Amino acid sequence: MALLQISEPGQSAAPHQHKLAVGIDLGTTNSLVATVRSGLSSVLVDDDGHALLPSVVRYLPNGNIDVGYSAQAAQSQDPANTIISAKRFMGRGLKDIDVTLQPYHFVDNDNEMLQIETRAGIKSPIEVSAEILKTLKQRAEKSFGLEENSSELVGAVITVPAYFDDAQRQATKDAARLAGLNVLRLLNEPTAAAVAYGLDNAAEGTYVIYDLGGGTFDISILKLSKGVFEVLATNGDSALGGDDFDRRIFCWILEQSQCKPVNAQDTRLLLTKAREAKEWLTDHASAQITSMLSTGELVNVTLSTKQFNELTQTLVAKTLSPTKKALRDAGLNIEDIKGIVLVGGATRMPQIRLAVADFFKQSPLTNLDPDKIVALGAAIQANTLAGNKSGADLLLLDVIPLSLGLETMGGLVEKIIPRNATLPIARAQEFTTFKDGQTAMSIHVLQGERELVSDCRSLAQFELRGIPPMVAGAARIRVTFTVDADGLLSVSAREIASNVEANIVVKPSYGLSEEQILAMLKSGFSGADADKQARALAEAKVDAQSLLEAIKNALEKDGHLLNNQEKQQIKAKIDALQANIHAGAGDANSGAIIEATEALNTATEDFAARRMDIGVSRALAGKNLDSLEI
Amino acid sequence: MNYFELFKLPQTFSLDVATLESNYRKIQSESHPDRFVTASSAEKLASMQTATIANEAYQTLKSPGLRAAYLLSLQGVTAIDEKNNQMPADFLMQQMEWREAIEDAENARDVSTLQNLLDEIGSAGKNLQESLKSQFQRHHLSEVTESTRKLIFMDKVRADIVKSIEKLD
Numbered sequence A: 001m002a003l004l005q006i007s008e009p010g011q012s013a014a015p016h017q018h019k020l021a022v023g024i025d026l027g028t029t030n031s032l033v034a035t036v037r038s039g040l041s042s043v044l045v046d047d048d049g050h051a052l053l054p055s056v057v058r059y060l061p062n063g064n065i066d067v068g069y070s071a072q073a074a075q076s077q078d079p080a081n082t083i084i085s086a087k088r089f090m091g092r093g094l095k096d097i098d099v100t101l102q103p104y105h106f107v108d109n110d111n112e113m114l115q116i117e118t119r120a121g122i123k124s125p126i127e128v129s130a131e132i133l134k135t136l137k138q139r140a141e142k143s144f145g146l147e148e149n150s151s152e153l154v155g156a157v158i159t160v161p162a163y164f165d166d167a168q169r170q171a172t173k174d175a176a177r178l179a180g181l182n183v184l185r186l187l188n189e190p191t192a193a194a195v196a197y198g199l200d201n202a203a204e205g206t207y208v209i210y211d212l213g214g215g216t217f218d219i220s221i222l223k224l225s226k227g228v229f230e231v232l233a234t235n236g237d238s239a240l241g242g243d244d245f246d247r248r249i250f251c252w253i254l255e256q257s258q259c260k261p262v263n264a265q266d267t268r269l270l271l272t273k274a275r276e277a278k279e280w281l282t283d284h285a286s287a288q289i290t291s292m293l294s295t296g297e298l299v300n301v302t303l304s305t306k307q308f309n310e311l312t313q314t315l316v317a318k319t320l321s322p323t324k325k326a327l328r329d330a331g332l333n334i335e336d337i338k339g340i341v342l343v344g345g346a347t348r349m350p351q352i353r354l355a356v357a358d359f360f361k362q363s364p365l366t367n368l369d370p371d372k373i374v375a376l377g378a379a380i381q382a383n384t385l386a387g388n389k390s391g392a393d394l395l396l397l398d399v400i401p402l403s404l405g406l407e408t409m410g411g412l413v414e415k416i417i418p419r420n421a422t423l424p425i426a427r428a429q430e431f432t433t434f435k436d437g438q439t440a441m442s443i444h445v446l447q448g449e450r451e452l453v454s455d456c457r458s459l460a461q462f463e464l465r466g467i468p469p470m471v472a473g474a475a476r477i478r479v480t481f482t483v484d485a486d487g488l489l490s491v492s493a494r495e496i497a498s499n500v501e502a503n504i505v506v507k508p509s510y511g512l513s514e515e516q517i518l519a520m521l522k523s524g525f526s527g528a529d530a531d532k533q534a535r536a537l538a539e540a541k542v543d544a545q546s547l548l549e550a551i552k553n554a555l556e557k558d559g560h561l562l563n564n565q566e567k568q569q570i571k572a573k574i575d576a577l578q579a580n581i582h583a584g585a586g587d588a589n590s591g592a593i594i595e596a597t598e599a600l601n602t603a604t605e606d607f608a609a610r611r612m613d614i615g616v617s618r619a620l621a622g623k624n625l626d627s628l629e630i
Numbered sequence B: 001m002n003y004f005e006l007f008k009l010p011q012t013f014s015l016d017v018a019t020l021e022s023n024y025r026k027i028q029s030e031s032h033p034d035r036f037v038t039a040s041s042a043e044k045l046a047s048m049q050t051a052t053i054a055n056e057a058y059q060t061l062k063s064p065g066l067r068a069a070y071l072l073s074l075q076g077v078t079a080i081d082e083k084n085n086q087m088p089a090d091f092l093m094q095q096m097e098w099r100e101a102i103e104d105a106e107n108a109r110d111v112s113t114l115q116n117l118l119d120e121i122g123s124a125g126k127n128l129q130e131s132l133k134s135q136f137q138r139h140h141l142s143e144v145t146e147s148t149r150k151l152i153f154m155d156k157v158r159a160d161i162v163k164s165i166e167k168l169d
Helices: A069-073 A125-144 A166-178 A189-201 A242-256 A264-280 A305-330 A350-360 A373-385 A514-524 A529-561 A564-581 A590-603 A605-620 A625-629 B017-031 B041-062 B064-074 B089-107 B111-137 B141-168
Strands: A020-025 A030-037 A040-043 A056-059 A065-067 A082-084 A105-107 A115-118 A121-123 A153-160 A183-188 A205-212 A217-225 A228-237 A286-292 A298-304 A339-343 A395-397 A404-408 A412-417 A425-431 A441-447 A457-465 A477-483 A489-495 A503-508
Touching: A020 A125, A020 A189, A020 A373, A030 A125, A030 A373, A040 A373, A056 A069, A056 A125, A065 A069, A065 A125, A069 A082, A115 A125, A121 A125, A125 A153, A125 A166, A153 A166, A153 A189, A153 A373, A166 A183, A166 A457, A183 A189, A183 A373, A189 A205, A189 A217, A189 A228, A189 A339, A189 A373, A205 A305, A205 A350, A217 A305, A228 A305, A228 B017, A242 A264, A242 A298, A242 A305, A264 A286, A264 A298, A298 A305, A305 A350, A305 B141, A339 A350, A339 A373, A395 B017, A412 A425, A412 A477, A425 B041, A441 A477, A441 A489, A457 A477, A457 A489, A529 A564, A529 A590, A529 A605, A564 A590, A564 A605, A590 A605, A590 B041, A605 B017, A605 B041, B017 B041, B041 B064, B064 B111, B064 B141, B089 B111, B089 B141, B111 B141
Parallel strands: A020 A153, A153 A183, A205 A339, A228 A395
Antiparallel strands: A020 A030, A030 A040, A056 A065, A056 A082, A105 A115, A115 A121, A205 A217, A217 A228, A286 A298, A404 A412, A404 A441, A425 A477, A441 A457, A457 A503, A477 A489
């Protein structure tokens, strides 16, 4: 079908052209970027041919920022300004983390996300992660032959641990925004791995993804059937990973060599030695650890596989309890599991493989690179989301990892949305006032499985205001919780009797406010106001044109769902938007274009709902065109 | 939106779970937000609404207890009502016995007894579902209401046992 191309000279918007999108695995230890080219998912490499980018950011004395191998190499010399494993701090306060062995100057923000004081100023984990994402974005742009910040890169799918809570997810999305990436979707790491494994092996049946990364552990159970990846249950530990195995070795080294507590430099040095020993033990029976400390003390010890296994057996056992929970939540036994896919570099450790094989009574599958599988799966999903038709009709049905609830009397939590509910999900709860004339109400949203407020994560405190004054108990306030496909929560409230939309003041406990993000974005963009305006105008035009294209397609396909009057109304909004886009250079105004885009969107809401109903009936009638192709 | 109509299924308690599952997947294939990432915000909204309802409807019809309660609600009967939760004395006795057994096993840290209880209540639930089928066929609303309540209570007890097992794990 020929489609009208609405594009300005110099802007290519050919609808059938392959859209460029990437999948990013933002890892604790290493990060990767991948894309689908000619139908194949592949990891993009840097100029030196490296696929992995160490997730290490160093703020240099000259004001520059180093990311990756060079930063990693400098970590022992400059530990306070070289941030490693920033992912462990995402969406976390100082009281949530173990600060021992951390060389940083932390800034405690009471109930907000922690920050780190560096020579380049105070940095939040979001800013540190944004530097890693920027580096990967530049790698992708270069590999596609694009200019920096080109609109040709449609967007990215960023992976997060399945067990990340709302605050950690929000922080990841904020980091991507700060890096100038359009986030197509936050995708759970084990789900991404399942996609890569499932498509590569044409797998059908129930699979377990066991994902032990540098700092996080996830277990997900998925049912794979004809391109549909349905997560049945997920569980995990967002503070357990390969790093913890390094620490066990580190403590053992200190004990063995009877060292006094060591300084930050030596801590980093010995942790690096510990990591090397851990990796060495994957293929060898023992590892020799030799190091000269800054005090002049010589460390020289030998660690055997047997000793290493003993040191870390409690960590290995810690992965099995979430595994049991996930199986129980899915209502399955180990006999129901067709295969176990290992993901994450830490699953190379033989004791992990043995423990998994022993628990499931079958050998785990290891035919895909555990470091790359997540990025490869994310790229496949990014390709699909960007609108590129791929051979397989891919559908991912994911779940919320942790229950959402509200604080009730006595510091208890009442669950509103249970863990492992399929996304998207919405649940409403009604409240009433307990005093005459009460016009405001405070609501505390929590995430977690425990019964006490103090044992759950505080996500946000909402203040409902503008409730019409009534006698106690007469007001009916309906609060709706919606969790979208990214696993992110939003809340809306309405007083039913008077139909007043309550005024919600959202105070995210762990996340950036809109103002903070804008301030960071502003400080990131150097340049005159005129540049910013030009950029805003270009962005508004791109958005407007993609909407015009989408609506044109919809009208061609389903125009018969509208009567003449309705068609005329939509046509009028299309004309108004086009007039705004094509306004002369001096008159072009991003605000007017955004307004006209909004108006067109609103005018097509009914049409969109009718198309959705028709699409659904068509699917159930078995006359789906897509299904005829298979 | 009637959940049975949404999935193009006959409005009965003894529904075909395989068809429910396959129709649910077909609806999600059409309506899931992943299909509308680059679409207009009007279409995103329609997608979000339909996918959310499909999820809610699927979870409701998949669980026998919730399905029975939903069928009753279509008849204007509220199965679980805070003001009216009458249960026959023998079922109340049975419930108390289960609760005591859970507590004892939890105190004794006896996971296998908890597991056995879970299985026992599970098979009692299956039997109750069979009775419900015929009660629904006979349109015996008061019997249906009582069985539905029992089924939902048994689901709650099972959820509590799972919680206890998790605590001991």
